[in-house]
Amino acid sequence: MGRLIIVSNRVPAPRERNQPAGGLAVGLKDALRQGDALWFGWSGRQVPEMSGDPTPAIDRVGNVTYATIDLTTAQHTGFYQNFSNGILWPLFHYRVGLMNYSRLDWEMYLSVNAMFARTLRPLLRPDDTIWIHDYHLFPLGQALRDLGVKCRIGFFLHIPFPPWSLVRALPGAELLLEDMQAYDLVGVQTPEDAENLNHALRMNNMAERAQAFPIGIDPVEFRTQAEASMKGTEVSRLRDSLRGAALVLGVDRLDYSKGLPERFKGYEALLTRYPEHRGKVTFLQVAPISRGNVEEYRQLRCQLDELTGRINGAYSEFDWTPIRYITRPISRDVLAGFYRMADVALITPLRDGMNLVAKEYIAAQDPADPGVLILSHFAGAAPELDEAVLVNPYDTDEIADALHQALTMQRPERQTRWTALEKEVCRTTAVSWANDFLRALDGAPVSVSS
Numbered sequence: 001m002g003r004l005i006i007v008s009n010r011v012p013a014p015r016e017r018n019q020p021a022g023g024l025a026v027g028l029k030d031a032l033r034q035g036d037a038l039w040f041g042w043s044g045r046q047v048p049e050m051s052g053d054p055t056p057a058i059d060r061v062g063n064v065t066y067a068t069i070d071l072t073t074a075q076h077t078g079f080y081q082n083f084s085n086g087i088l089w090p091l092f093h094y095r096v097g098l099m100n101y102s103r104l105d106w107e108m109y110l111s112v113n114a115m116f117a118r119t120l121r122p123l124l125r126p127d128d129t130i131w132i133h134d135y136h137l138f139p140l141g142q143a144l145r146d147l148g149v150k151c152r153i154g155f156f157l158h159i160p161f162p163p164w165s166l167v168r169a170l171p172g173a174e175l176l177l178e179d180m181q182a183y184d185l186v187g188v189q190t191p192e193d194a195e196n197l198n199h200a201l202r203m204n205n206m207a208e209r210a211q212a213f214p215i216g217i218d219p220v221e222f223r224t225q226a227e228a229s230m231k232g233t234e235v236s237r238l239r240d241s242l243r244g245a246a247l248v249l250g251v252d253r254l255d256y257s258k259g260l261p262e263r264f265k266g267y268e269a270l271l272t273r274y275p276e277h278r279g280k281v282t283f284l285q286v287a288p289i290s291r292g293n294v295e296e297y298r299q300l301r302c303q304l305d306e307l308t309g310r311i312n313g314a315y316s317e318f319d320w321t322p323i324r325y326i327t328r329p330i331s332r333d334v335l336a337g338f339y340r341m342a343d344v345a346l347i348t349p350l351r352d353g354m355n356l357v358a359k360e361y362i363a364a365q366d367p368a369d370p371g372v373l374i375l376s377h378f379a380g381a382a383p384e385l386d387e388a389v390l391v392n393p394y395d396t397d398e399i400a401d402a403l404h405q406a407l408t409m410q411r412p413e414r415q416t417r418w419t420a421l422e423k424e425v426c427r428t429t430a431v432s433w434a435n436d437f438l439r440a441l442d443g444a445p446v447s448v449s450s
């Protein structure tokens, strides 16, 4: 049996290699166990400069070899920060106005992908199966083909794929579509993303490649974690501090795709329009800072600081604060308990590839007294989780109405909705997602002529 080769921009850090805690590693844990495997990507380190290509650092844990390379500061800026996160990320989240296009960054993106291909190539064997992840690495498959690699290569896009009329705002967007031709299979999160990508390919006279594989979580592991965390000191401290108030919880990376200002305003509208909830509800938003040196993210932080101050200033009582807003990370173990304790999860991204927090919230609930999930229509999880209270995240009054509905929902309705949602979360898990993709890749028509 050939090896499985995983390529992603970031590779699990050494301390995470034994015990995958979230992210891609959870989905891959079964697939990686089945035989020899190699995981290749960026080490997370930057060096001032480098002569020639880097030499991968090799580490072996069980049957998995981790091969990581450093990036120079210039590569990190052009490839990762500017092109991947400053151009592709906003565009693929339908925010074309936030895209800061520069031809130089595009060139750096291509050159880093070509460098990835050159450093990976000597590590490959003819019967390997390669699985490349996410928008940082669109051109990698083609770059490997250019070096004569004939293995099966699959690609999975974790973020949305918007309609072609929007994607083509990127100068040279056709080249991204050409890159798709190097893959034997392209996986995306939802049927809508698959339709958008296949339509774009058809419009450019290229062969369709996309199929939807919605990513999931490990629900059993998450439920176990949540139950254990309920006994921890953090959960009891949180419970005591609420003094009987209902808990509304938001958990996201601090990112403009997550709809945080609209969410804060939606909560404000609840306090304005449904004054009976004042003093009886607390909104806890956990949003650790990410991509802190990109200008749009700095502006978002200012906006949220201002909104929190304004809303708390207007509505606080001397013994009650409406919003608790935390930009420091909180450990996953503790968060799992917070999910279980929360009466309502408020998850309202303006766009999201999937949103695993929504699935984790469902898995964490107590079946005897489950909370209510309020979810944006524009999360990739929405089609699967349609028993949630679905909202348009741009409509702050609709968010307020949904919060009122959730806070007053009786237990039988909460249980009926949760039972249906939990079934969905257990139907497509992280492990079944990886297995389904790899099985489809194995059976896909071969795209390269050998």
Ligand code: ADQ
Pocket (backbone or CB within 6 Å): 022, 023, 158, 159, 215, 251, 252, 253, 286, 287, 288, 329, 330, 331, 332, 335, 352, 353, 354, 355, 356, 357, 358, 360, 380
């Ligand atoms: P993200 O944008 O990071 O991921 P999401 O899927 O919600 O979004 O979260 C991924 C993981 O990070 C989850 O396990 C979650 O618990 C954790 N996480 C999120 N916020 C956190 C916080 N405040 N503190 C601690 N942990 C936190 C990208 C895409 C998503 C897609 C995933 C997987 O943007 O749409 O679902 O990849 O494909």
